[in-house]
Amino acid sequence: MGRFEQVRANIRRAYEAGRAQVRAKREANDQLDEPTPPAPAQVQVPPSVSHSSTSSFDDSFVSRPLRIGAAWGWRFIVLAVVLWGLLRVVGLLTVVIIPLVIALLLAALLGPAVGRLRKARVHGSLATAIVLIGGIAAVVGTLTLVVNAFIDGLPKLTQNASEGLTKIQDWLKRGPLHLTDLQLSKAVDQLQELVSANQDTLTTGVIRTASTALEILSGMFLVIxxxxxxxxxxxxxxxxxxxxxxxxxxxxxxRAGVAAWRSLTSYVRATVLVAFIDAVGIGIALWVLNVPLALPLAALVFLTAFIPIIGATLSGAVAVLVALVTNDVVTALLVLAAVIAVQQIEGHLLQPLIMGRAVAIHPLAVIVSIAGGLVLGGIVGALISVPLIAILNTGVRVLAQSPPPEVEDSIEAAEATP
Structure with a gap:
C-alpha cells in the first residue's frame, strides 16, 4: 500500500501541474485576445499664417517691403533724435568743447615730440612742459613777427589803398560803366545812410565782440x-x-582708437606742411610782385589753409584784392595766377603725396563735411569737420576688418594718445 499511495500522489501532482500550465496558457491567450483601448484623439491645430521675419500673427498680414521700410524708418527716427540731442548738448557746451577739440588737434601735432623726449629718458612732465613752452614760444614769435610786419606796412598800405580807390573811381567814370560824379556821390551817400541806419547793430556787434574776446581768452587758457x-x-x-x-x-x-589717432596725427602734420608750402609759395609771389603786407598775407594763407579747399580760396581772394587796391590790375591778375598755380600744386601733388592713403578722403566727402561744419559750427566747425571724418573713416575701417589687424607697437606709438 505504501508504494501504491506514492504512485497515486505522483500522478496527482503531475495532473495538477498540467492543469496549472493549461490555465496559465489560457489566461495568456485571453489577454492577447482582449481589444486595446483607443488612443485619445489628437487635437488638430491649424498652422499659423506667419513669416520668418514676423514676430506676431498680425504682422503676417503686412507686406514684407512695408515691414522692412517701417523698421528702417523708426530706426532712422531714433538716430535723428539722438543726433539732435547730441547737437543740442554740444551747442550748450561750445565754450568747453571747442577748446578741448583744439587741444586734441595740437596734441596730435606735438605728441610725437613728447614721445621722442620720453624715449630719451626725459621725465614725462618735464618733456611735456618743454614741448608746450616751445610751441607757445613759436606761436607768440610768429604772431609778433606778423603784427610788426603789418604795423610797418600799414602806412604804405593806406597810401596805396587811397591811390587804388582813386584809380577805381577813374575807371568807373571812364570805363565801360561811364558813371557820373552825381551817381558816385549818391552811391557814397547811400553807403553812409546804410551805416547810420545800422549803427545800433554795429554797436551791439562791438559789445558781442568784446564778450567773444573774453571767451577766446578763457578758451586759450583751457586749451593750454x-x-x-x-x-x-x-x-x-x-x-x-x-x-x-x-x-x-x-x-x-x-585698436580702432590707436589707428584713428595715428590717422589724426598724420593728417595734422601733413596739413601743417601743406599750409606752410602754400604760404611760402604765395608769399614769394607777393614779395616778387612788390605787393604790400606780403608777410601778413602769407601768414593769413597759412592759417586759412587748415580749412581744406575753402581756406586757400578765401586767403587767395584777399591777396588778389589787396594787389588790386594797392597796385594795379596786371599785378592782381599775376597774383591770381600764382594763387591758382599753388592751389593746383596742392590739390594734385601735395595732398596725394603728403597725406598718403591712411587719411585719403574723397573730395565730395570733404566738401560735404566742410559745408556741414560751417552750418553747425561756423569756422571752427569747418576746421574740425575734415579731421573728424578722417578719424571716423580710419576707425570704422579697422573695426570692419575681419580678423582685426594687429597694430604694431600700439602702446609706444600712442603714449600721448588721449
Missing amino acids: FALFFFMRDGRQIWKFSLNFVPGPAREPLD
Missing part, C-alpha cells in the same frame, strides 16, 4: 591746460574711457 594733460596722460585717459564700454568691445575699440 588741456593740451598739457593730453600730451602727458593721453594714453591713461584713453584707457579710462574704455572702461565705459562693454568688456568684449574694449580691445577692438582700442
Whole structure:
C-alpha cells in the first residue's frame, strides 16, 4: 500500500501541474485576445499664417517691403533724435568743447615730440612742459613777427589803398560803366545812410565782440591746460574711457582708437606742411610782385589753409584784392595766377603725396563735411569737420576688418594718445 499511495500522489501532482500550465496558457491567450483601448484623439491645430521675419500673427498680414521700410524708418527716427540731442548738448557746451577739440588737434601735432623726449629718458612732465613752452614760444614769435610786419606796412598800405580807390573811381567814370560824379556821390551817400541806419547793430556787434574776446581768452587758457594733460596722460585717459564700454568691445575699440589717432596725427602734420608750402609759395609771389603786407598775407594763407579747399580760396581772394587796391590790375591778375598755380600744386601733388592713403578722403566727402561744419559750427566747425571724418573713416575701417589687424607697437606709438 505504501508504494501504491506514492504512485497515486505522483500522478496527482503531475495532473495538477498540467492543469496549472493549461490555465496559465489560457489566461495568456485571453489577454492577447482582449481589444486595446483607443488612443485619445489628437487635437488638430491649424498652422499659423506667419513669416520668418514676423514676430506676431498680425504682422503676417503686412507686406514684407512695408515691414522692412517701417523698421528702417523708426530706426532712422531714433538716430535723428539722438543726433539732435547730441547737437543740442554740444551747442550748450561750445565754450568747453571747442577748446578741448583744439587741444586734441595740437596734441596730435606735438605728441610725437613728447614721445621722442620720453624715449630719451626725459621725465614725462618735464618733456611735456618743454614741448608746450616751445610751441607757445613759436606761436607768440610768429604772431609778433606778423603784427610788426603789418604795423610797418600799414602806412604804405593806406597810401596805396587811397591811390587804388582813386584809380577805381577813374575807371568807373571812364570805363565801360561811364558813371557820373552825381551817381558816385549818391552811391557814397547811400553807403553812409546804410551805416547810420545800422549803427545800433554795429554797436551791439562791438559789445558781442568784446564778450567773444573774453571767451577766446578763457578758451586759450583751457586749451593750454588741456593740451598739457593730453600730451602727458593721453594714453591713461584713453584707457579710462574704455572702461565705459562693454568688456568684449574694449580691445577692438582700442585698436580702432590707436589707428584713428595715428590717422589724426598724420593728417595734422601733413596739413601743417601743406599750409606752410602754400604760404611760402604765395608769399614769394607777393614779395616778387612788390605787393604790400606780403608777410601778413602769407601768414593769413597759412592759417586759412587748415580749412581744406575753402581756406586757400578765401586767403587767395584777399591777396588778389589787396594787389588790386594797392597796385594795379596786371599785378592782381599775376597774383591770381600764382594763387591758382599753388592751389593746383596742392590739390594734385601735395595732398596725394603728403597725406598718403591712411587719411585719403574723397573730395565730395570733404566738401560735404566742410559745408556741414560751417552750418553747425561756423569756422571752427569747418576746421574740425575734415579731421573728424578722417578719424571716423580710419576707425570704422579697422573695426570692419575681419580678423582685426594687429597694430604694431600700439602702446609706444600712442603714449600721448588721449
